[in-house]
Amino acid sequence: MQQTGYSLFGQRLVERNIITQNQLDEAIHRQQTTMGHRKLGEILVRLNYISKNHIAEGLADQLGIPIIKISEREIPKAILNLIDTGVAQVYRVIPLAEDGPSLVVATADPTNINMLDNLERLLDRSIRPQLASPEEISLGLAKYYGLTDSTVESMLSTVSSQSTMSTLSTMSNVSSMGSSLSSMGSSMSSDDISQSSMSMDSMDMEGDTGPGMTEDEDDADSPVVRYVHKLILEAFRLRASDIHVEPGKFDLKIRYRIDGVLHLMPPPPKRAQPSIVSRLKIMSGMDISERRVPQDGRIKIQLGGKVVDLRVSALPSVHGESVVMRILDKSGLLLGLGQLGFSAEDQDRWEVLLGHSTGVVLVTGPTGSGKTTTLYASLHNLNQVDTKIITVEDPVEYQLHGINQVQINHDIGWNFARALRSIVRQDPDIVMVGEIRDSETAEIAIKAALTGHLVFSTLHTNDAPAAFVRLTDIGVKSFLVASGVRAVLGQRLVRMNCTTCKEPYIPSEIEFERLGFPVDVRKVEFFHGRGCDNCNQTGYQGRIGVYELLMNNDEMRHMIMHHSAAGEMRRAARNNGMTTMREDAWRKVLSGITTVEEVNRVTSVDEQLSRVAAP
Secondary structure (H helix, E strand, C coil): CHHHHHHHHHHHHHHCCCCCHHHHHHHHHHHHCCCCCCCHHHHHHHCCCCCHHHHHHHHHHHHCCCECCHHHCCCCHHHHCCCCHHHHHHHCEEEEEEECCEEEEEECCCCCHHHHHHHHHHHCCCEEEEECCHHHHHHHHHHHHCCCCCCHHHHCCCCCHHHHCCCCCCHHHHHHHHHHHHHHHHHCCCCCCCCCCCCCCCCCCCCCCCCCCCHHHCCCCCHHHHHHHHHHHHHHHCCEEEEEEEECCCCEEEEEEECCEEEEECCCCHHHHHHHHHHHHHHCCCCCCCCCCCEEEEEEEEECCEEEEEEEEEEEECCEEEEEEEEECHHHHHCCHHHHCCCHHHHHHHHHHHCCCCEEEEEECCCCCCHHHHHHHHHHHHCCCCCCEEEEECCCCCCCCCCEEEECEHHHCECHHHHHHHHHHHCCCEEEECCCCCHHHHHHHHHHHHCCCEEEEEECCCCCCHHHHHHHHCCCCHHHHHHHEEEEEEEEEEEEECCCCEEEECCCHHHHHHHCCCCCHHHCCEEEECCCHHHCCCCEEEEEEEEEEEECCHHHHHHHHCCCCHHHHHHHHHHCCCCCHHHHHHHHHHCCCCCHHHHHHHCCCCCCCCCCCCC
16 A cells, blocks of 8 residues: 555654654654645655655665766756756656667656656657656756746736736737737747747737737747646646636636546636637637637647647637637547457457448447547557548547548538538548438438448437437438448446555445445455545546447347337347446446446446346
8 A cells, every 4th residue: 555655664764863753653643634645755844854855865765776966967958958848847857868769857756657657658758767856856947947946826927917907909009019029039938838929918808919910929938828838738747638717707717627527726817817818819820809709729739849739619708718628639549449448248349340341330428428539449440551431520630640531611511411422422431420410411321331331420329229219310211220320339438546546445325325236345345546646636547438339130120110219229238238338337346447436427327237236
């Protein structure tokens, strides 16, 4: 267990006469009562019993590695340039040298596997950590990157209250300001990852700059620019999928969606709201003089040499424009089918489906349930030189090599149905339709499948059997549904236990009642995450799919033709061996992957008792 290791660390401090046994006992007591989410070393520092250097010395002692003295080194600029300023500050690392394909970095916590994994993903190379004290890391950041520790408030302190008193009311003002900002570009600091940024200290919500301002006209020294960049970088570091910037009457709320759940972040000052929103709209190519209607845009930003895409939406609200950014990370799209969370039986059946040359295969679930990831992982598996794949999407979020992707444009009438008609004349082997929204699109997709194409698409239903009812409800003829749809995959995402702080626990009686399974708790060991730095104190890290795969057969076709209810189809599918999403999630509880709480939160109670409930 985690605590045992830190108790050993504490005993070594006592043996070295750095702290007394009473001080150690007090720190352990606080950890077990009021400060359970903090490490023992951090608690001892907060009690002023040790310094941060003692933590580094303790780690060096435990790990059997030396402590690096950054202040006694001269690191070449070529090495420093391997990690950009913002990345170095957020991750608090200093590059030291290259060792073949690996980059050697100094960090105060070489045991933080999550941080190292994220850094490797960001830099696209392996990382070999070396231990340095927190003070040495701070000195190194100041010496080599010109960075000192700063809070959000101090970072934005130069956004003065005058920003609420000045208004840029005419386009001539905007034009003159643009030229002055352009001249400022020559003196931009290299400390920011953004190549260019705009100073907005004198703007308010009623006086944003007009359209046409570009990032080349910006000032990288602007505190707002630095804040926005670090806002995005921190979201990437925490594996967030979305960034929410939400204006309130007296504050500006910042929330990250991590593993499907929103988490509140430290807020910037309210007075910085107009500048932050304007900066985001400029970066995403929106018209910042328009604040009355919703707008959409995209941001491409370099983080540590890696280009990250963000889809941006701005929505007018009572207290200003709300901005939501979806981080589009391709890494999850290239996962193997086994990494998505399929059980062995469902994966075998899904791979058989991928081997067919005709038929419609539907993936169902609400927004954010991982449908796109499943489809792209499947297409990646099918993407061969002898196979032509065409997708039609609204919008194309991820551009994949070797696949022909078509973007919908409703403004010119280029919708799914019209695009699908054109696509089938391009001689594809496999077609992916982003979403079936109407009977016309559904009928064209099914007819394409019946004439020799394998068609994938998504549908918004609560479970797999409801997909058949949904198609007939929107007007698709029942004989087309029965003959054309080969299978339906229903799915959700559950959060996984953090592997660093996972420990046994006993769920509450209320959780068992909501579960709906006959469980003998004496025969089952349950696990949850206690909460640690690696999982941001949530107890969860990452998500995994839970699935139900309904294969169409003669019995199901008969029920579709006779317009049977979804519940009847569900019972028939289960009798034919379909594992429901709740049963699949329960298996993951028994394997220690997730918790009973997650099963109850994400899935619905099945109509019959589970076949896998009793261990």
